[in-house]
Amino acid sequence: MSFFEIFGYGFIQRALIAGTLIGLLCALLGIFLVLRRFSLIGDGLAHFTFGSVALVLLCGVSANWVTYAAIPLVLVGALGILKLTSSARIHGDTAIGIVSALGIALGVILASLSGGYNVDLFSYLFGNILIITRNDVLLTAALAVVVVSVVVLRGRAFFAVAFDEDLARTSGINTGRANVILVLLTALTVVLAMKLVGIMLVSALLILPPVAALQLGRGFLPTILLAAACGILSVLSGILASFALNLPTGGTIIVASFLLFVVAALVGRFRGRR
Amino acid sequence: MPMTLLQAEHLHIAYDGSEILRDISFRVASGDYLGIVGPNGSGKSSLIRAMLGLIPVTSGEIRLFGQPLPHFRDWSKIGYLPQRLNFANPHFPATVEEIVRLGCIGQHGPKGRLSVAETAQVEEIMSRMGISEQRRQLIGHLSGGQQQRALLARALVGRPALLLLDEPTTALDPETREDFYAIISELNRELGTAIILITHDTWNIGQYAKRFVYLDKAVVFDGTFAEFCSSAEMTSFFGEHSNKTIYHRHGEHC
Numbered sequence: 340m341s342f343f344e345i346f347g348y349g350f351i352q353r354a355l356i357a358g359t360l361i362g363l364l365c366a367l368l369g370i371f372l373v374l375r376r377f378s379l380i381g382d383g384l385a386h387f388t389f390g391s392v393a394l395v396l397l398c399g400v401s402a403n404w405v406t407y408a409a410i411p412l413v414l415v416g417a418l419g420i421l422k423l424t425s426s427a428r429i430h431g432d433t434a435i436g437i438v439s440a441l442g443i444a445l446g447v448i449l450a451s452l453s454g455g456y457n458v459d460l461f462s463y464l465f466g467n468i469l470i471i472t473r474n475d476v477l478l479t480a481a482l483a484v485v486v487v488s489v490v491v492l493r494g495r496a497f498f499a500v501a502f503d504e505d506l507a508r509t510s511g512i513n514t515g516r517a518n519v520i521l522v523l524l525t526a527l528t529v530v531l532a533m534k535l536v537g538i539m540l541v542s543a544l545l546i547l548p549p550v551a552a553l554q555l556g557r558g559f560l561p562t563i564l565l566a567a568a569c570g571i572l573s574v575l576s577g578i579l580a581s582f583a584l585n586l587p588t589g590g591t592i593i594v595a596s597f598l599l600f601v602v603a604a605l606v607g608r609f610r611g612r613r
Numbered sequence: 614m615p616m617t618l619l620q621a622e623h624l625h626i627a628y629d630g631s632e633i634l635r636d637i638s639f640r641v642a643s644g645d646y647l648g649i650v651g652p653n654g655s656g657k658s659s660l661i662r663a664m665l666g667l668i669p670v671t672s673g674e675i676r677l678f679g680q681p682l683p684h685f686r687d688w689s690k691i692g693y694l695p696q697r698l699n700f701a702n703p704h705f706p707a708t709v710e711e712i713v714r715l716g717c718i719g720q721h722g723p724k725g726r727l728s729v730a731e732t733a734q735v736e737e738i739m740s741r742m743g744i745s746e747q748r749r750q751l752i753g754h755l756s757g758g759q760q761q762r763a764l765l766a767r768a769l770v771g772r773p774a775l776l777l778l779d780e781p782t783t784a785l786d787p788e789t790r791e792d793f794y795a796i797i798s799e800l801n802r803e804l805g806t807a808i809i810l811i812t813h814d815t816w817n818i819g820q821y822a823k824r825f826v827y828l829d830k831a832v833v834f835d836g837t838f839a840e841f842c843s844s845a846e847m848t849s850f851f852g853e854h855s856n857k858t859i860y861h862r863h864g865e866h867c
Contacts, residue, residue, distance in 0.1 A: 511688035562706035
């Protein structure tokens with residue numbers, strides 16, 4: 340079978356379409372998370388998603404419905420993380436660390452109760468493009484429309500909040516609502532990305548393409564577009580390389596995005612910017 | 614009669630039972646230039662942040678442009694320059710022009726393109742602040758003085774009636790500091806912009822501000838700088854060698 344014949348397979352087509360959209364989503368949201376210093380929230384959400392998926396699997400939900408059943412749980416967890424990080428008595432990083440650890444701990448306990456780590460749970464932990472369904476692609480496309488619309492319509496508000504939250508508030512921006520929107524959209528993205536790169540690796544996809552773009556971007560719009568390009572390129576090259584080299588897709592995507600970051604950092608340094 | 618832009622009545626602020634400010638009352642009218650000084654920990658920044666709704670007050674009332682603070686919505690009337698920004702990343706991907714344009718959000722909202730008039734305002738204020746040539750540079754790549762000019766331009770681009778400045782000259786060299794005060798005075802004199810400026814720079818603010826407030830958890834003095842220098846409050850507060858004390862505590866003397 341030649342390399343190009345793989346594009347004839349349905350699962351590769353679904354993976355490439357969903358992957359392009361996930362790469363775009365992670366980059367668009369990740370740039371605001373990184374600039375807001377909320378990068379760890381992606382990690383916290385991913386770990387909470389692990390617990391949620393383990394619970395859903397324990398409840399006997401069929402494989403086709405795991406993603407949808409986990410969504411409401413992760414959204415609630417996202418609001419909990421945001422509430423904790425905005426608490427004056429607990430530092431943001433500490434709060435995320437607590438939720439991350441709790442998510443993993445619950446996941447381990449629930450996985451044990453359901454008879455140990457089965458194939459299903461491993462697919463969600465490390466990604467498995469074979470289980471991406473047509474409905475997953477449609478849901479990801481719908482989320483991409485929402486996120487792109489939000490960035491187009493409210494991007495300047497998110498940008499202002501990322502620059503300085505107090506200044507944004509005194510410009511009349513509802514910063515609390517902006518944070519809720521950002522974290523909920525990120526939670527949805529994390530759930531939808533878990534089949535592609537896996538729960539353990541999804542936070543890297545939220546961080547690496549935006550950080551690569553920040554090495555080169557000059558101006559807000561160019562940086563966002565660059566981040567989107569890096570996100571999409573990472574995912575597509577990762578999927579294709581994993582197929583060509585017979586490697587796990589999730590890990591290959593993250594390695595691809597890391598290599599892209601290294602190249603961006605070198606180019607940025609060469610141009611006199613670190 | 615000048616319009617009252619900001620009114621604070623019997624403000625009390627406390628955190629965890631520790632008193633930050635007690636019984637603060639004052640008004641600021643259009644055209645006022647109010648300088649607020651006080652030692653470290655006297656509650657100056659807390660006062661300005663409370664007036665903007667950034668921290669809660671324990672009791673008392675704040676009114677902005679006649680409206681209670683929780684109901685105030687017209688933020689385009691207010692410009693704010695904080696003591697320090699939360700952004701510490703020198704590679705924050707915003708150019709000087711983008712930061713100045715953010716100042717239009719109060720009047721324009723976050724959606725869409727700026728109008729022709731707003732774009733003209735952005736050009737005018739960048740020119741006035743002398744940062745037009747740096748417009749394409751990243752904000753984090755500017756010197757402290759240029760950054761401050763850019764942030765002041767952001768605060769002024771919406772043509773606010775009230776400008777609140779929290780220790781804006783801390784990071785500036787003496788020459789840039791003088792220049793900064795001259796710009797603020799010009800805005801107050803020519804456009805009638807009311808100014809509230811918090812500083813440790815007692816001498817300069819004494820030269821420029823029309824009203825002088827000495828704060829130390831409560832309002833110790835409210836009057837002109839000349840009155841302050843000869844006031845019983847200053848002598849009783851600083852002791853008999855008050856001029857010398859101000860010199861040591863704030864670097865200058867009356």
